[in-house]
Amino acid sequence: MATTGKEYGKMAKKASPDSPLIPDCIKAFLIGGAVCCIGQAFTELYSLLPIEKDTAKTLTSMTLIAITAVLTGLAVFPKIAKHAGAGTIVPITGFANAMVSPAMEFQSEGRILGTGSKLFTIAGPVIAYGCSAAFVYGIIAYIFKLY
Amino acid sequence: MPERIGKNTLLLTSNPSVIGFAGVGGITEGEGPLSEEFDYLFDDDEAGQSSFEKAESLIHKEAVERALSKAGKSKSDVDYIFAGDLLNQCTGSTFGIRNMNIPYVGVYGACSTMALTLSLASIFVDSGAANCAVASTSSHFCSAERQFRLPLEYGGQRTPTAQHTATAAGASVISSHVKNTPCVSAVLIGKIRDLGIKDANNMGAAMAPAAAQTISDFLSDTNTKPEDYDLILTGDLGKVGSALLKELTEKDFGVDISSVHNDCGLLIYDMENQDVHAGGSGCGCSASVVNTHVMNNLKNGKLGKVLFVATGALLSATSTLQGETIPSIAHAVLLTGGERE
Structure with missing residues (x-):
């Protein structure tokens, strides 16, 4: 009796190991936490300068983006991210990597139709849906007079 | 001449021989257990080229040339080459063999391509349509990742069921039967x-x-x-x-x-x-x-x-x-x- 698609789906699920959830969560927590601690340390450092608190925070984001860009270029970032998972994707490091990696990758197709058009391959949806969500929330905030 | 037996199988009654064969690989393949058996290992993912696609074509060409040289055949001895790869429009193989001046049959079978090209080349030889035919295919980890998945430097995680595309190529030279050859x-x-x-x-x-x-x-x-x-x-x-x-x-x-x-x-x-x-x-x-x-x-x-x-x-x-x-x-x-x- 030939195996049906439904039966095979069950067989395949049984034969396919899942990602190790608990070790992955622990690594994501530790590395993601470390990224945040580094960010906080930069904020504290920049706060020592004669600048506004908001400017210190902006500088912190810029610093993390710059570090990620360099580590991506040196092929070190993917090695960390392989273990960190959400720990490096969720902070601003993930966004920076999502921009730099296609920029590097598609150089061979030229500056305009390669790097230029493929730059937002991964980050594009984040920007598109992030802006849409902000728009919807803006309307809600306006209607319910949240601010 | 091929003889059909059962519903789907073709017996190649003349037993065409694989008179030359070669396999080349990249860095990861060279770190694997078969490293000693590869005919050549590239120590650079780009193989000195300006893109991974060009590197794949070079690897493909290398495998074909090494197989021909081991078979003691020159390109002009080959009646047909059956080749394919994973890249869109099979450019990995065509760009690699474009200057060989051999009648070419493009074959797409995804990762089954080696068995498919080997089958076709052997059927051609067995049927007498060719005296000498080459079967070849290649893949490159980086060009495949670019086409099918995400940029190489993207920091994502792969599932335990995912497989690693080999940076490698293989070629077989098929000719009429000779003793002591596969x-x-x-x-x-x-x-x-x-x-x-x-x-x-x-x-x-x-x-x-x-x-x-x-x-x-x-x-x-x-x-x-x-x-x-x-x-x-x-x-x-x-x-x-x-x-x-x-x-x-x-x-x-x-x-x-x-x-x-x-x-x-x-x-x-x-x-x-x-x-x-x-x-x-x-x-x-x-x-x-x-x-x-x-x-x-x-x-x-x-x-x-x-x-x-x-x-x-x-x-x-x-x-x-x-x-x-x-x-x-x-x-x-x-x-x-x-x-x-």
Whole structure:
């Protein structure tokens, strides 16, 4: 009796190991936490300068983006991210990597139709849906007079 | 002349010989257990080229030239070359062989390409349509990642079922029968199978049903049992697909292949110490394993009868995004050691 698609789906699920959830969560927590601690340390450092608190925070984001860009270029970032998972994707490091990696990758197709058009391959949806969500929330905030 | 036996199998009655064979690989392949057997290993992913696509073409060309040189043939001796790869419009192979001036037949069979090109080249020689034909294929980890997945430097995680596309190429030169060389004795062109797997990171599971069907069809057409072979070698099912294949052949066809089965995706890398998840994949994986390790052992008599079954997942990046299931294929080639003197 030939195996049906439904039966095979069950067989395949049984034969396919899942990602190790608990070790992955622990690594994501530790590395993601470390990224945040580094960010906080930069904020504290920049706060020592004669600048506004908001400017210190902006500088912190810029610093993390710059570090990620360099580590991506040196092929070190993917090695960390392989273990960190959400720990490096969720902070601003993930966004920076999502921009730099296609920029590097598609150089061979030229500056305009390669790097230029493929730059937002991964980050594009984040920007598109992030802006849409902000728009919807803006309307809600306006209607319910949240601010 | 090929003689059809059973429903799907072609016996190649003249036993065309594989008079030259070569496999080349990249860095990760050179760190694997078969490194000594490769004809050449590139120590740079770009192979000194300006893009990964160009690197793949160079690797392909290298395999073909080395196979021809080992066969003692020049390009002008070759009547046809059957070649293919994973890249869109098969540019990995065509760009590699474009200056060879050999009549070319482009073949796409995804990761099953080596078995398909080997079958076609052998049928051409057996039927008398060619005196000498080349079968070749290649894949490159980086060009495949670019086309099918995400940029290389993107910091994502891969699932345990994902396979690592080999940076490798293999080529066989087929000619009329000569003694003491590996022969292609029979071929079976497979049928497309789709049991509804959608996960492009679990190609082993998607391809196992096609392999099970092809193996059982071949055994039934030739009236043989798994024990009649020294090795039933699937091409790139990896860990997950190999386990499912054994389960399926037993359950659906009542055949137990576990004592003679191995998989190119498991042979090419050190599964314990190399970070390749469920094993190797890509056209170049089975092509390089067969054209090094297997052919060498057929030639020196350590193996006598090998059923090589290369599997291919016939998906595209678009079909995956559109939520399609993955149709798969498997082609079988019976390789024998040829008579000894």
